[in-house]
Amino acid sequence: MKDALFQPIKLGKLELKNRIVMPPMTRSRATQPGNCANDMMAAYYAQRASAGLIVAEGTQISPLGQGYAWTPGIYSEEQIAGWKKVTDAVHAKQGTIFAQLWHVGRVTHPDNTGGEQPISSSALKAQNVKVFVDNGQQEPGFVDVVEPREMSKQDIQEVIEQYRQAALNAIEAGFDGVELHAANGYLINQFIDSEANNRTDEYGGSIENRLRFLAQVVAAMTDAIGADRVGVRLAPFTSLNGTVDKTPVETYTAAAALLNKLNVVYLHIAEVDWDDAPETPIEFKQAIRQAYQGTIIYAGRYDSDKAAQAINDGLADMIGFGRPFIANPDLPNRIKHDYPLATHDPATLFGGAEQGLVDYPEYQV
Template sequence: MPSLFDPVQAGRLQLRNRIVMAPLTRNRAPNAVPTPLMAEYYAQRASAGLLITEATAISHQGQGYADVPGLYGTEQLDGWKRVTSAVHAKGGRIVTQLWHVGRVSHTSLQPEGQAPVAPSAITAKTKTYLIDDQGGRFAETSEPRALRLEELPGIVHDFRHAARHAVSTAHFDGVEIHGANGYLLDQFLKRGSNHRTDDYGGSIENRARLLLEVMRAICDEVGAGLVGIRLSPVTPANDVHDPDPQPLFEYVVRQLAPLGLAYIHIIEGATGGARELPDRPFDYDALKRAYRDAGGRGAWMVNNGYDKASAEKAVANGADLVAFGKLYIANPDLVERLRTDAPLNAPDKMTFYGGGAKGYTDYPALGQTK
């Protein structure tokens, strides 16, 4: 029976344990440029089998929150190169999560103050994070405009371009595509946010078209064995919903199966909340079977509120990887703490978004005092 601490292969990624640091937005990249402080933060956590970076915008249009990093400029790539170098020096493996927020943005964050883009011109009932003269604050998202059909190849190109430079220039070990949590690709998938009547709306096949075009383009660019994807079938995050998610996501994973991905990363339930939603039932075992039955051999990663006991149970029941989010904020040496059943540091929620070293790189490892 595999252990949480045993090595595992995920595509072309050889991982020293099955513990993953989930992507965590921390808003500490002014002008979308990764900083030396970020290099220290990720290097502190390099004992994870795999680090997944905070969501990273593929273009200026893809930005949705203040001070989140990008992957579309030279200075940004140079900043990420310092991060990957620091992680690799500690023997770690790190992939970047490629992100386009779609409608979850604000005009002040968009090129020339333009409206955010979306599958359909439907405002998300959610908030984004701004930093201005008033300091850091949450604000309502701006009304989006619907993407024109002729613009969609450009979105695919931006994903492909970001993936290529993530691997070849910034020296990431791979990439994860953000297809979850109510951002652009998830907005296209789900009927609550996609009211299109062209080839990218209506049927399941049409709504999944953009996500699958992006995935095929990235796999062609960097090799499928270095590519993962994050999906969230039923989360209500960022005002996203679909009335019938089971056939939708089973179709998606069946189409992904032949690509030979490194892994599938599934958020179970509400992101950062309940794992089971009475009004949104979902069979995750059936989802995994659909993927395996279609020939999918990538590692299966589970996520949402896991602790050591539930993670061990998940691995015993067939999960290959378990992603931990908030526990990694306050516990840079989480692998060793889980291995030895050591006490866990409690996170300072006031420092989650924005700021400097406080609540970011100053959490003590075992044997240290704060």
């Protein structure tokens, strides 16, 4: 049964050794000042290079794209050099790693954006959403997000260009490709989901209009580095960070068809993963498979049996295991041999140093 997870797979021009994905997880350990990836992060990702594919933590494409304290960026020369340490370390272990390109839009606070007011599809504040800011201590301080300003046409063009440049920077930093973060309530999701977008121009209203920004960003990135090196992450049913869509099945089936036309190399779907969350409808997964012909990755609440089943059923090609990768650097080996999984310490997820990042051991037989 589990054999399905250990079949090789082609991703664009890349040959991946298995179908286990380490999905992007924010850990907030970038070097300050400058928000640069560092040696500690390089060690963390290299420890997990046995994944078929690593998608590195979200990395902001501009200072205004930053939502939380201590997250890495990919817009300065120093940041590119920092990420080069990470990609070199992963490649030395024969791993494959994509960068996740991130703009949080309204999910931030001026303390994280150099005092600037955040931007979004619309001047709508995300309700009941907090972000953490650097309060001068190791413990992050949580504050409410603020009301953003609606992006002008010029803002939209500038952000598209920032995504294009970030894709080029990622390749310069040695990444094998990039994943566009269009999920979890961040900027692109704020255009897609109907309840976060009240624009009346060509970027608002109909599903086609709300997908326009996504389409333009993807086109700019694929034009810059090739469609075979660009994946996209979507979150159709989550209400994370206050974005909700009235007709998610219709909206996200249309998004999948659009991304098929744009020929991106994979579609990565984040399923709702809190404990009593509803399952993603099987009819939706079948509709996505029909609409999009590339590699499909699902992530959220999978164990090895459920993951293998999804691949055998033809609904997924690869499966992301998020939290299990934190405490199990050798997760593929543990899955393969049915070794027990360690559990992570939630207190060390965000911020701090090596503890809770690189000190989880491999399984000793």
